[in-house]
Amino acid sequence: MHDAKVFRSMHKERFGAEPAIFVGPGRVNLIGEHTDYAEGFVMPAAINFSTLAGISPRTDGKIAIYSENQGEERVFDDGVQVKRIQHWTDYPMGVTAILAGEGHKIPGFSLSIWSDVPLSSGLSSSAALEVATALAVLSLVGAGYPGPKLARLCQRAENEFVGSNCGIMDQFISLNAQKDHALLLDCRDLSFKLAPIPDHVALVIANTMVKHSVAGGDYPTRRRESEAACAVIASHRAGVPFLRDATLEDLEKWGSEMEPKSYLRAKHVISEDLRTVAACEALLKGNMKELGRLMAEAHRSYSQDFEGSCVEADAMVALAQDLPGLIGARLTGGGFGGCTINLVEQTEATGFAKALGARYAEKTGIAPQIHVCHASGGAHRLE
Ligand code: GLA
Numbered sequence: 486m487h488d489a490k491v492f493r494s495m496h497k498e499r500f501g502a503e504p505a506i507f508v509g510p511g512r513v514n515l516i517g518e519h520t521d522y523a524e525g526f527v528m529p530a531a532i533n534f535s536t537l538a539g540i541s542p543r544t545d546g547k548i549a550i551y552s553e554n555q556g557e558e559r560v561f562d563d564g565v566q567v568k569r570i571q572h573w574t575d576y577p578m579g580v581t582a583i584l585a586g587e588g589h590k591i592p593g594f595s596l597s598i599w600s601d602v603p604l605s606s607g608l609s610s611s612a613a614l615e616v617a618t619a620l621a622v623l624s625l626v627g628a629g630y631p632g633p634k635l636a637r638l639c640q641r642a643e644n645e646f647v648g649s650n651c652g653i654m655d656q657f658i659s660l661n662a663q664k665d666h667a668l669l670l671d672c673r674d675l676s677f678k679l680a681p682i683p684d685h686v687a688l689v690i691a692n693t694m695v696k697h698s699v700a701g702g703d704y705p706t707r708r709r710e711s712e713a714a715c716a717v718i719a720s721h722r723a724g725v726p727f728l729r730d731a732t733l734e735d736l737e738k739w740g741s742e743m744e745p746k747s748y749l750r751a752k753h754v755i756s757e758d759l760r761t762v763a764a765c766e767a768l769l770k771g772n773m774k775e776l777g778r779l780m781a782e783a784h785r786s787y788s789q790d791f792e793g794s795c796v797e798a799d800a801m802v803a804l805a806q807d808l809p810g811l812i813g814a815r816l817t818g819g820g821f822g823g824c825t826i827n828l829v830e831q832t833e834a835t836g837f838a839k840a841l842g843a844r845y846a847e848k849t850g851i852a853p854q855i856h857v858c859h860a861s862g863g864a865h866r867l868e
Pocket of ligand 1: 518519521522652653654655819820
């Protein structure tokens with residue numbers, strides 16, 4: 486964790502003013518992958534890796550954005566921009582532009598950013614940045630939104646400004662998470678249920694070090710393939726605008742009219758919704774065995790039917806299977822690399838992390854990063 490005092494004085498030194506500081510956490514998804522944009526279910530938790538955004542007003546109308554991670558500062562002389570420039574500043578500027586579009590009069594400001602959320606690892610570094618920026622800019626104009634509404638605005642920044650067609654999960658959990666809880670989110674109406682993560686369970690996040698990117702080609706391709714399957718079902722049965730509304734029976738009935746790949750993508754999405762709701766039930770009942778079984782089936786489905794995994798992530802999941810303390814393991818996030826989530830008995834967590842790291846390094850020749858995490862609270866101002 487970054488020392489907030491150091492961050493504060495860094496901002497003060499660079500921009501000559503005391504900043505207000507906001508925190509946006511990254512997240513790990515326990516189950517429910519590629520279901521959010523099909524208006525289905527996801528069950529993420531926020532984690533103790535986060536982005537800090539420090540903001541102070543300026544009188545010259547300019548917007549200056551500095552990232553300590555990038556070691557770079559950009560100054561926008563004419564304030565809020567309307568178009569992306571294919572640069573990391575697109576995320577904070579996108580959020581600012583969306584808020585301006587909502588009618589907020591945005592003055593000039595200086596923004597400093599620092600993050601320990603690993604980039605392109607499926608832990609939502611983008612959402613953490615968007616959410617921390619949104620709270621920072623809103624504090625400047627003296628406005629606020631309920632969490633679900635602000636999550637939608639941050640998602641729009643990513644969809645419309647950055648140009649990546651992600652769903653609502655990441656922004657929602659970063660804003661609305663509760664410490665020591667996972668959150669079952671209905672991505673249709675944004676209603677949610679909190680499920681406590683028992684004290685004896687640790688979240689062990691294992692980074693394959695294979696970079697993943699939502700903006701890259703595979704994510705939108707999978708999205709298109711699953712939506713094509715939905716269109717086939719909708720052509721036969723009214724009331725199926727999203728795969729959320731389809732059943733496995735629909736799929737069997739009309740699957741022969743789909744491209745084979747589309748059929749498989751839809752099979753994953755439809756069954757994943759069922760698994761996600763069941764996983765929340767299992768967690769609420771303390772049935773860890775059932776939760777682990779559902780996570781294993783979810784990984785199989787994500788890897789084989791959705792083809793959203795990669796050799797390294799499959800290896801990380803396989804290598805975890807017979808380690809002491811494992812409850813369940815699967816690839817988390819947008820796919821094609823990134824991290825696996827391992828639910829592990831707390832007493833075994835340290836040994837598990839060490840053994841998994843050693844096994845993975847030996848198998849793949851890649852040194853992974855393994856973190857024993859806990860479920861954190863949502864975005865907030867740092868006092
Ligand atoms: C990324 C996107 C989310 C979601 C996941 C896959 O994290 O940002 O909206 O679609 O991938 O579950």
